Amino acid sequence: MDHSLGTRRFVETEAAAAEDSFREFVSWCDRTGSCALYGRDVVRVWNDLLRRADRGELADSRTPGTPVTAQALRDRAFAELYGPTWAVLAEFLSVLDASSVAPPPADEPYLKPHLFPAVFCLDWSLPVRDHREFAALTRRAERTAPHMKGSPLARDAVAACVGRSADTVNPQHRLRITKAPKILLLNARHDPSTAYGWAVNVHRQSRTATVLLTYEGWGHGVYDRSDCTRNATDAYLIDLTVPRDGTRCAAVEPVVTPMSAR
Structure with a gap:
């Protein structure tokens, strides 16, 4: 963890990391015959699914009648990039593209929201003055990550710590290591x-x-x-x-x- 970053750089660097990993997934699909999207324009499939999600045309198989949002798609992709489980992500996108119904995830989400803020906000002060500033941070993240539209982790971290500045006991600072083994x-x-x-x-x-x-x-x-x-x-x-x-x-x-x- 780079514990010297302020709010803007934290959001930007997280967005860049998410976008880089997405591009690596696309490159893998382009060169790997076992990818469920091999031979297709993966970015076009991805962008089309996001547009369909925005129009409410994708359904969640776990809760009939509930649409899958574009943000839910990006969150799912982000979770699969952790492994990375590229084959799972490609199959998920392929099934969704063909049927408009999202198969359920097999694993837990990448973080548990009820635990994450309690830990993260002790170590990170990420002040956001108001909604206008939050919206500006979101737009900056979207420019940095045109396909992932930012990092779900950074989004949740910043939002979760709003109003919790009094909780931070170890705010960011540059490293000062004086006595330690290498x-x-x-x-x-x-x-x-x-x-x-x-x-x-x-x-x-x-x-x-x-x-x-x-x-x-x-x-x-x-x-x-x-x-x-x-x-x-x-x-x-x-x-x-x-x-x-x-x-x-x-x-x-x-x-x-x-x-x-x-």
Whole structure:
């Protein structure tokens, strides 16, 4: 977490991370024959589904008569980018495009709203003066992420902390690490949630205290992605052995698991 960001930069960097991960999903579909949308213009399918959602033409299979909103589609896509479970997302979009009825998700949402604010708002002060400023932040996020229209995580975080400034006990500040063993930072190059740029900026603020290892792949969380990431982490946790600063671990293609197999 880059704990030096104010409200605007937090929203912008989260939007950029979500958009980057969506583009990686599109690239995967374009090159992977097992993608349910292979051979199609994935961005066009996505944009068409969002337009149909805005017109109320998509239905939720769990609650007949309830339309699927465009925001619900973006939230679902964001959740699948965490894995990433690209095959599941592609199958979901393909089924919805063909039938106009959204199959139910197999897993819990990416966050539990009743727990998240209680934790997040203790550490982050994200003041928003009024609705006009919130709307301006939303427009900025939409420009940064033209397909994802921002980050659901950033949207929920900022909205949840409105009026809770008194709860913040550890507000943002630049890092000041004075006494610690060398710290190993790990981040995926294409993480939809903790943006890679965050890790770079944290490292920039603490060069004498940290080493940054970059996983060149996708998803949220790095440790179990490959032998490279596991070995580097184990060596650090067991022996405090750090890799050379700037070490990079190659990307590993996510396992293709269709929605029906979850």
